[in-house]
Amino acid sequence: MQDISMGSFKLSGLLTVLILTSALVAQDKSDTAAVRALEMKWTESYKQRNIDILSSLLADDFTITVEDGNVYSKAGYISHTADSKVHVQIAELSDLKVRTHGDLAIVTGAYHEKGASEGKPYEYHDRLTDVWIKSGGKWQVISSHYSVPYKP
Numbered sequence: 001m002q003d004i005s006m007g008s009f010k011l012s013g014l015l016t017v018l019i020l021t022s023a024l025v026a027q028d029k030s031d032t033a034a035v036r037a038l039e040m041k042w043t044e045s046y047k048q049r050n051i052d053i054l055s056s057l058l059a060d061d062f063t064i065t066v067e068d069g070n071v072y073s074k075a076g077y078i079s080h081t082a083d084s085k086v087h088v089q090i091a092e093l094s095d096l097k098v099r100t101h102g103d104l105a106i107v108t109g110a111y112h113e114k115g116a117s118e119g120k121p122y123e124y125h126d127r128l129t130d131v132w133i134k135s136g137g138k139w140q141v142i143s144s145h146y147s148v149p150y151k152p
Helices: 004-049 051-057 074-082
Strands: 058-065 071-073 086-101 102-115 119-135 138-147
Touching: 004 051, 004 086, 004 102, 004 119, 051 058, 051 074, 051 138, 058 074, 071 074, 071 086
Parallel strands: 058 138
Antiparallel strands: 058 071, 086 102, 102 119, 119 138
C-alpha cells in the first residue's frame, strides 16, 4: 500500500512540475510577443511624433545612446522627437530578437531610418539593443543603444 501512495505522490509531483513549467513557458512567449509589439509601437510613435505614446513607453529614468555617441534622457529624447525640423519618412525594424529573463527583456535587431533634418536628407542603417523592464505589470523601455555597424 505504501508503494502505491509513494508512486502516486511522485506522479503528482511530476505533474505539478510539468504544469508549472508549461505555465512559465507560456508566460515567456506572451512577454516576448508583448515586448516585440511594444518595439513596433515605439517605432511608429517616433515616426508619427506621438509624444503621449512615447512618454508612456519610456521609463522615467530612460537613457538612449544614439549613432553619434550622444546620450539623452527621456526628456531629451522626447524633445528630439518633437523637433519639427526633423521629418522621418521611413522608420522600420528588422531582425528583432527578444530574450526575456523574468521582468527584464533584451531586444536586439536592425533599424532603418530615412528622412530630412533641416531640409537635408539623411539615412541610417543601425544595430540596436533595447532593455525593457516590467514593473507593476507594465513593460517600459529603460535603456536603448543605437550604433552604425563598422565597415572596414
